[in-house]
Amino acid sequence: MLTKADEYPIHQTPDPIAYSGTDRNFYDRYFFNGHSPDGAVMFGAAMGIYPHLNIIDAAFSVKIGDVQHNLRASRHLNMERMDTFVGPIRVEVVEPLKALRLIVEDNEHGISADLTITGRHFPIEEKRTTKRVGPRVLQDVTRMTQMGRWTGWLKAGGHEFRFDEANPASGVRDRSWGVRAVGERDPQVPVPVQDFQVWWYWLPVHFDDGVMLYLLNEDGDGKPWNEGLFTVSDGGDPVHWSETALDVSLWPGTRWPSGATLTARDPDGRRCTITVEPGARFFMSGIGYMHPEWNHGKNKGELAIAYDEIRESEVGAYGLPYQHVQAFADVTVTPEGGEPRRGHGTFEYILIGRHAPTGLESLFDVP
Amino acid sequence: MIPTIGALTDADEWLNHQIVNTHAVVGSADRAWTEKVWFMLARKDGSMAASFGLGKYANRGVLDGFAGVQVGTTQRTLRASRVLAPRLQDMDVGPLAYQIVEPFKAVWIACAENSAQPISFDLTFHATMPAFFENRDVVIAGGRTASDVIRYHQPGTVSGWIEIEGERIAVDADDWFGFRDHSWGVREHVGKEPEDLVPGNLGATGSDKDKSKYHFNWLVSQIERPDGTRYDLAYYFRDFGGDGPPEFFTGHINESDGTQIPILHLYPEIAYRSTDKAAMHGRVTAILAGPGKSTVERVFEIEALDPEMGFRLLPGMYGAWKDQIHGSFKGENFLDGEAIDDVNSADKAENYRWQIRDRPVRVREGENSGYGDMESIIIGAYPGVTMV
Numbered sequence: 001m002l003t004k005a006d007e008y009p010i011h012q013t014p015d016p017i018a019y020s021g022t023d024r025n026f027y028d029r030y031f032f033n034g035h036s037p038d039g040a041v042m043f044g045a046a047m048g049i050y051p052h053l054n055i056i057d058a059a060f061s062v063k064i065g066d067v068q069h070n071l072r073a074s075r076h077l078n079m080e081r082m083d084t085f086v087g088p089i090r091v092e093v094v095e096p097l098k099a100l101r102l103i104v105e106d107n108e109h110g111i112s113a114d115l116t117i118t119g120r121h122f123p124i125e126e127k128r129t130t131k132r133v134g135p136r137v138l139q140d141v142t143r144m145t146q147m148g149r150w151t152g153w154l155k156a157g158g159h160e161f162r163f164d165e166a167n168p169a170s171g172v173r174d175r176s177w178g179v180r181a182v183g184e185r186d187p188q189v190p191v192p193v194q195d196f197q198v199w200w201y202w203l204p205v206h207f208d209d210g211v212m213l214y215l216l217n218e219d220g221d222g223k224p225w226n227e228g229l230f231t232v233s234d235g236g237d238p239v240h241w242s243e244t245a246l247d248v249s250l251w252p253g254t255r256w257p258s259g260a261t262l263t264a265r266d267p268d269g270r271r272c273t274i275t276v277e278p279g280a281r282f283f284m285s286g287i288g289y290m291h292p293e294w295n296h297g298k299n300k301g302e303l304a305i306a307y308d309e310i311r312e313s314e315v316g317a318y319g320l321p322y323q324h325v326q327a328f329a330d331v332t333v334t335p336e337g338g339e340p341r342r343g344h345g346t347f348e349y350i351l352i353g354r355h356a357p358t359g360l361e362s363l364f365d366v367p
Numbered sequence: 368m369i370p371t372i373g374a375l376t377d378a379d380e381w382l383n384h385q386i387v388n389t390h391a392v393v394g395s396a397d398r399a400w401t402e403k404v405w406f407m408l409a410r411k412d413g414s415m416a417a418s419f420g421l422g423k424y425a426n427r428g429v430l431d432g433f434a435g436v437q438v439g440t441t442q443r444t445l446r447a448s449r450v451l452a453p454r455l456q457d458m459d460v461g462p463l464a465y466q467i468v469e470p471f472k473a474v475w476i477a478c479a480e481n482s483a484q485p486i487s488f489d490l491t492f493h494a495t496m497p498a499f500f501e502n503r504d505v506v507i508a509g510g511r512t513a514s515d516v517i518r519y520h521q522p523g524t525v526s527g528w529i530e531i532e533g534e535r536i537a538v539d540a541d542d543w544f545g546f547r548d549h550s551w552g553v554r555e556h557v558g559k560e561p562e563d564l565v566p567g568n569l570g571a572t573g574s575d576k577d578k579s580k581y582h583f584n585w586l587v588s589q590i591e592r593p594d595g596t597r598y599d600l601a602y603y604f605r606d607f608g609g610d611g612p613p614e615f616f617t618g619h620i621n622e623s624d625g626t627q628i629p630i631l632h633l634y635p636e637i638a639y640r641s642t643d644k645a646a647m648h649g650r651v652t653a654i655l656a657g658p659g660k661s662t663v664e665r666v667f668e669i670e671a672l673d674p675e676m677g678f679r680l681l682p683g684m685y686g687a688w689k690d691q692i693h694g695s696f697k698g699e700n701f702l703d704g705e706a707i708d709d710v711n712s713a714d715k716a717e718n719y720r721w722q723i724r725d726r727p728v729r730v731r732e733g734e735n736s737g738y739g740d741m742e743s744i745i746i747g748a749y750p751g752v753t754m755v
Contacts, residue, residue: 009456010383011402011551012393014395014551014552015517142387175379
């Protein structure tokens, strides 16, 4: 079927743009987050299309103090991939690879926004990550990440926040596409049957004169299978750091980190210590990640819109769907014998399943 | 830069990925991968025609294109080529430019004043009907997929201006008609073929046609009923002789509401001019499915608008021309062109690829009448085909 994007010379297969190979788990997504400099307000958004599920969904969440306000929307895609809107949530490309606008129209739930993120640097291409279970592709993802500054406004829970060039919100956005578990789970599990395991840290950090991005995936034995540490000076190109090692301590009774120390060698060859102090938590289930009812790609009908709130003080026992967190973080980088450099950003973590170095054996056991 | 991932492009900002890589990369390693746009534009009185094409060859690292104008038997053509990177997404090369004004509604093409030929134009194609796919064109030759391409075309008209040798001619949408297409995939006649291939590795259309039979005919049209509604007889066949249906056939009667009625069988009775193999007139019988076992015949009469008109595509690199063919590397910024005074001279037709021309035709079905574009090659005798 012809759709609007078929007008453009961007084809990658001898098929119309409406099709992306044959894997039903193909997806293509925008992700955004932002926070005020002190972390008092945090927000996140996601918009994904699932060409073979024929679904587009989006969510916008704002965390103010104890309360996270979550607006979620889903509709049938009808194969038109250029229509980047779902209910009241819309994404516009202002300038490709530089500026994007996120709009949440007024609605009955009192959560709305008109925010533009402008990148501080050319997007960082992360390494393509491919994971299989036996012959089955579990994950095959290409992602670019860009840190930026937000201007505009948002409203939630009767509060209004405004950000301008003098006082912007900081944040990060990514674009990723490929294959991930989306929509309903396959009732027939892949063979050989494997216990579910994710051990993931992601740390985008803003400094006055540049940014840093760290990422780490480890398997159940604690062996990294995807790792990278980059810094980008304003107006510069990404440079890679080496010899990274992450040490994380967890709050007792949870898998939420209480603090982390990353050591690495910078491009000048200096050993550096990077201290991460996690603060307020933004729950990623608010924007659909691992949400039991609003997980990405789920068919919610022709159009569905929902709103709820998460009160962190009432989350109670550590468990689903609160494992996947992006915490506001103060970050300090101290080169050996040098002056500390302070920044702030997001410390994302998903820690599920076995992880031998931490002494964790099952899906949700806690230290 | 990650070695296994392509460069980020502006297009990566939208949700249109078909593979797990950036839009700098395509899902095939075949060097013949092509994304191509083409336009045929003609005056309804047959006195002038213009042509334009751009091709992007992701696995050859080239963007090339052509533009031309025909008046009478004189065809002026210019060709431009550049290295694709780093402007992977920009659809311009030398004096040639192409932009989507509104998807499937309006497309702008331009040929700026240039040193190769004294022609330039600034034209906007306006769709008069939806765009329609043809059947996917797959050719397997010697075990290799020599062609795997899909194409849509769209009927329309055009407005703007054309300048020839300093004289500017207004192009009025009411006096002109046109068609454009857009195709992508692995295509034949892209780049030079390797010299060390097992015989048969090239598709039948890509191999030498010396002494072999070949009837190629592609038609798109816009036909108007007395009530003003429009439809499009669109077909394409490649027939290499022998009994039975052509090796490749796609045919539809396309309605303005988007309906595509498949043509089950086509019988072309076309009279070609013996000197230059130009399609002069003919009758095309399209057989469609009727109720139950029955079939329905629809008969279309076709006639050249002007016996001399027909923009030759070979100077547009649809085949080897002056050591150029689609996707050839010609340097960072290549431009050339020529004027050919008598495109219909018999000696030129000895190269079978010279036969391929955009022939403006009148198409009639009963009281319905409209315009079309026919491209053809005829080598050898075929039932229904005559030479005049």
